[in-house]
Amino acid sequence: MRTVHNGGAVDEGESPAHAAAREVMEELGIATVADRSLAVDWVSADGFGARPSLRFPGEIVHVFDGGTWDETRITEIRLPDHEITGIEFVEPARLRDRLSPSDARRALSALRARINATGTVLLENGLPIAPTVVDRLAVLHTVRAELHHPWREGPSPHERAVTQVQGWLFAPDGRVLVLLEPETGTACLPGGVPEPQDQGDPASTLCREAVRHAAAPLGTPLSLGHLTDPRTRHTHLRYAARFTDTGTPPADPDTGRSHTRILATPEQATQLFDGGEQTTAQLAAVHRGRRRLGLPMAAPQPVAELPGPTG
Template identity: 40%
Template sequence: MGIEFSPEISDLLGRVRRRPNAGWPWRPGEAVPAGLTVKQSWGWLFAPDGRVLTLVNPRDGVVSLPGGSLEPEDAGDPGSALAREAGEEAQAVIGPAVYLGYLYDRVGSANGGHECARVRMAAALHGVGPSVPDPASGRHYRRLLVAPGLAVELLGWGPTGLRQARAAVGTAVARWGVPALALETIEELPRGGCALR
């Protein structure tokens, strides 16, 4: 059986644009070294059926996981940053985030040319509110639930992304009891929001 999706999602996926892989080394399970700035926190957010929340910007087709830069109100906590960003970008309601590891950005493209860490986390996705534009960018993201392996493909993250996804799935299976093999159905979450149980 192949991947299932609606004609509308087929049209959306036909316009997906993948970012070039930056080649940042993945440091699974390692704490961020003292003195290395944590610049970003992105999350693998798991629905109870094992699929993850993936965002598509309909303006340019760029796919992303929820997350973004740490702000002063996050007090240096990547979990707080993820919860805030997921709420702003996707109106997502999540459980406590679990640290997976970080990507080492030697060039520091998100940090004024200074090396930094880009943290990856996992969390349970409890639901989403009504869809509204991201207050920081004005982007109105389309919210898709997809299997983690397909998310890697849509993100264009290659082998490093696949290793991240495996770490995230292992955490989600152990912590929240999601199935190790997610449904192969791509589903857009309703604009009016929904709970996920």
């Protein structure tokens, strides 16, 4: 997920949705329909730069979902001869470097609502009035780890060193377990680094690390594929596995803090990582693994926190 932010004011007698579509056409030359609302933000009287006579009762800002644009759509962008001098797609955490503080807060809250599938979220000065776990931990506030290495299905070639093993760990309803770092909101799949006691078996690495970091005992893992860094030739393995219960969240041995555990659909989970072009291929492999495990496809729903032991 990399974002571009644009918009403008509503003309007299114009609806917010029509204004959003008009501004996209005027600023980017792209015809679109603003038919999915992400957020409605009430900005207090002191929160924007209008003169005092216009500050009551504040400002209402609508945020719409412009969709995901592929390379073909991006090449169709035509900038006007005035006002707009360039565009840039940026990592969500970089919005704070490009926008005013209030606009950045609003955009990040809207992006979290997009991931969380909660429908239109109500904001006050850019912050949700009913924050979810992804808001509370400020997901997307920190730059996500970039992992754009090519995706290959099947086992890793023996001559390549395995430096990481991670799993798409499925609950019975088809959602997957994701860990959020409590200080930064950074997301990761359960897993870790192979150690001598694993005796060269990546599945053993995954099972050990899933208990160590997520208190989630696993069934037999299924190999999905691997990512290989072309510079170092190091390989990151990906597995699918099923879990049916979790224990008390353990403290990370390295930091002394516990990860926050959430359940998300696989599609929601991919938005928490910066996987690049390989994301589509890996997601397809994840769903093939889900079907092999005999699990249903998770229905769209908000992200849910797992605070304690579950069954």
